[in-house]
Amino acid sequence: MRIILGLTILLVLGAAFVHIASDVPFGKPAVTDMDDYFIANGQEQTGANNIVTGVLFDYRGLDTLIEATVLFTAVLGVSVMFRKLKEGEQYEND
Amino acid sequence: MNGGSVIIAHAPLFAVAVIFLLGLSILFFKRNLIKILMGITLIEAAINLFLVSTGYRMDAIAPIFTNAPEGAVMALPTVQALTLTSIVIGVASSAMMLSFVMLIYRHYKTTNVNRIRGMKG
Amino acid sequence: MRMTKVVRTVADLLYPFCMIFGLYVVAHGHLTPGGGFQGGAVIATATALLIAAHRYDDVSARVKSARMKVFESVGLLGFLILGFSAIILGQPAFRNWMLSRGSLFNDSVAFGVNPGALTTGGLMPLMNLAVGLEVLGALTIITLYMLSGTKEDPS
Numbered sequence A: 001m002r003i004i005l006g007l008t009i010l011l012v013l014g015a016a017f018v019h020i021a022s023d024v025p026f027g028k029p030a031v032t033d034m035d036d037y038f039i040a041n042g043q044e045q046t047g048a049n050n051i052v053t054g055v056l057f058d059y060r061g062l063d064t065l066i067e068a069t070v071l072f073t074a075v076l077g078v079s080v081m082f083r084k085l086k087e088g089e090q091y092e093n094d
Numbered sequence B: 001m002n003g004g005s006v007i008i009a010h011a012p013l014f015a016v017a018v019i020f021l022l023g024l025s026i027l028f029f030k031r032n033l034i035k036i037l038m039g040i041t042l043i044e045a046a047i048n049l050f051l052v053s054t055g056y057r058m059d060a061i062a063p064i065f066t067n068a069p070e071g072a073v074m075a076l077p078t079v080q081a082l083t084l085t086s087i088v089i090g091v092a093s094s095a096m097m098l099s100f101v102m103l104i105y106r107h108y109k110t111t112n113v114n115r116i117r118g119m120k121g
Numbered sequence C: 001m002r003m004t005k006v007v008r009t010v011a012d013l014l015y016p017f018c019m020i021f022g023l024y025v026v027a028h029g030h031l032t033p034g035g036g037f038q039g040g041a042v043i044a045t046a047t048a049l050l051i052a053a054h055r056y057d058d059v060s061a062r063v064k065s066a067r068m069k070v071f072e073s074v075g076l077l078g079f080l081i082l083g084f085s086a087i088i089l090g091q092p093a094f095r096n097w098m099l100s101r102g103s104l105f106n107d108s109v110a111f112g113v114n115p116g117a118l119t120t121g122g123l124m125p126l127m128n129l130a131v132g133l134e135v136l137g138a139l140t141i142i143t144l145y146m147l148s149g150t151k152e153d154p155s
Helices: A002-021 A033-046 A051-059 A061-083 B003-009 B011-029 B033-054 B077-108 C004-028 C034-052 C056-062 C065-088 C123-149
Strands: none
Touching: A033 A051, A033 B077, A051 A061, A051 B077, A051 C004, A051 C123, A061 B011, A061 B077, A061 C065, A061 C123, B003 B011, B011 B033, B033 B077, B033 C065, B033 C123, B077 C004, C004 C034, C004 C123, C034 C056, C034 C123
8 A cells, every 4th residue: 555655656746757857948047147147246256266165155155154053063963972971871761 | 859859958857856756765665764864865966966957057167267268158156056055964964864873773773663663761 | 894904004195195185175165166165075085084994993093083073163163253254344244355455365366267376365265264174073073973883893
């Protein structure tokens, strides 16, 4: 039963994806105003030859800051999970 | 256009569909936590590929001015920057999930979700 | 697990080259493809190479996770300070105020297609460096902790 249900969902989703993918024009993005502005002025305003770096660290710097914070928090969680146990301390519920 | 040339012209989008469906089928049919994590990572990869492919212009080069050919069209930079963000957050979340799986294995001695039932211990 | 002497020697030889390549990617982030995140990931891969060749205990004595935590914290703090230093100077946050100001990285940029010089970019190279430090610390800590559970052969 589960297998039939899963296969049905997969088939429906696959048909929808193929329909959409053969319909969407690839290589011709519709709205490019913002990116054209970045390409035209990014070098002058951010001082980086690499426009992706310019977008990452200047136009969308706050995004990058939050992203770095997310990475920091994930490492904090991992190191809490794998911390060294004290003498005689057991893992909880073991 | 006949079917073949449509697939060739839209190859990245079809690749996105295939990778996404593979990840989804792993989520549906597998019972091992590590394999479920692999499925999630596959779906992540599909999303990243889709994001990058939306920003591609025909015959465009990467948006970098260092030693670029004169007068070339450049691909859209914003989606690339956002894909970078998405990749890093994907790494962080999969590290967290793998740590959870390791803790679950240490506690239950199995990674099969059917046997991780109830409040043991 | 411990590999043979050949594998260990080659891994030791390749370790500095991995780090140098990662630092190159970080330092040229504003000129060529790459940047802080990618370069930091490359540097963290060097530790994974060491763990693949050596015993885990030897590597964790060589690559201290406490030092990596310091790297990570200093990187994030530096990025924060660099990002919001523009506010102190009365400009919008994350504005590149160092551009064409006359210090370390402030040679004027040639607009349009150019060969690229390392000493341009204002705040960009410093931010890349900060983010590179953060990512190298974070990914090395994740690698060390994740592989701490590997079973050792009693040999």
